[in-house]
Amino acid sequence: LxxxxxxxxxxxxxxxxxxxxxxxxxxxxxxxxxxxxxxxxxxxxxxxxxxxxxxxxxxxxxxxxxxxxxxxxxxxxxxxxxxxxxxxxxxxxxxxxxxPPYNGKYRMKIFERSDFTGQNLELNDDCPDLNERFHTRDISSANVMEGYWMLHEHPNYRGRQYFLRPGEYRRHSEWGSTTPTIGSLRRVKELN
Structure with missing residues (x-):
């Protein structure tokens, strides 16, 4: 993969x-x-x-x-x-x-553990505090089904950023992170 x-x-x-x-x-x-x-x-x-x-x-x-x-x-x-x-x-x-310009729907499923296992949550909107909604900050795998997303290391869209295109990410290293810690995430939308 x-x-x-x-x-x-x-x-x-x-x-x-x-x-x-x-x-x-x-x-x-x-x-x-x-x-x-x-x-x-x-x-x-x-x-x-x-x-x-x-x-x-x-x-x-x-x-x-x-x-x-x-x-x-x-x-x-x-x-x-x-x-x-x-x-x-x-x-x-x-x-x-x-x-790329994108005007469609947004849908992503995040998983607590690698290889799409453990607690999971499907999202279609921004999430400023992942721990509040998901009850953990460890995201080890993700399946981006629609749209482009940006993961952030800390809540309120702060810290290191990780860009995800549609596709499967079996472990956090596939999106460039050395740890599974994610504090917030949001949809990438052109602001022109």
């Missing part, structure tokens, strides 16, 4: 003229910059650090490391004059992925 997720992420989709993100080396949109309008698995050749971002259109996930790994940051249309504005832990962005 790990190969399936890698394959899903590498599918080339048509570029939407309206979707564009610009990465700047310095704060307040200064210094060298790189414009991107499609998924980019390796951006190190374009800039050495990233201290500000402008999202002209679309919804994007920026990643700390190449090939869509490391810390993940959800970016909607707007300006981010320094990395703290996108909840960044440092000035390192090495890959990015466009979130």
């Amino acid at each position: 790990r190969k399936l997720h890698s394959y899903m992420f590498s599918i080339d989709r048509p570029s939407f003229d309206r979707d564009k993100i610009i990465f700047y080396e310095d704060r307040s949109f200064q210094g060298r910059h790189y414009e991107c309008s499609t998924d980019c698995p390796e951006m190190q050749n374009h800039f050495s650090r990233c201290n500000s971002i402008r999202v002209d259109s679309g919804c994007w996930v920026a990643y700390e490391k190449p090939n869509y790994t490391g810390y993940q940051y959800m970016l909607h249309k707007g300006e981010y004059p320094d990395y703290q504005r996108w909840a960044g832990f440092n000035d390192c962005i090495r890959s990015c992925r466009m979130v």
Whole structure:
């Protein structure tokens, strides 16, 4: 299944003229910059650090490391004059992925243990405090049936972020987490 997720992420989709993100080396949109309008698995050749971002259109996930790994940051249309504005832990962005436009329903089932076992809960809306609703913060597997979702390490959409596309995630490492701790989750919706 790990190969399936890698394959899903590498599918080339048509570029939407309206979707564009610009990465700047310095704060307040200064210094060298790189414009991107499609998924980019390796951006190190374009800039050495990233201290500000402008999202002209679309919804994007920026990643700390190449090939869509490391810390993940959800970016909607707007300006981010320094990395703290996108909840960044440092000035390192090495890959990015466009979130396709989506207007359908949202449905996801989360599980307390790996391989879709243990206590489970089906969701179709945002959840600011998972412990209050699910009575645990350990989410070890998930089945995203419809829509795009963002998991957050802490309640109220704070802490590390994990982007989930439709598909099965048999263990938390498949969405990039080193622990099963999740405090909140929400649907990814374009805010244009």
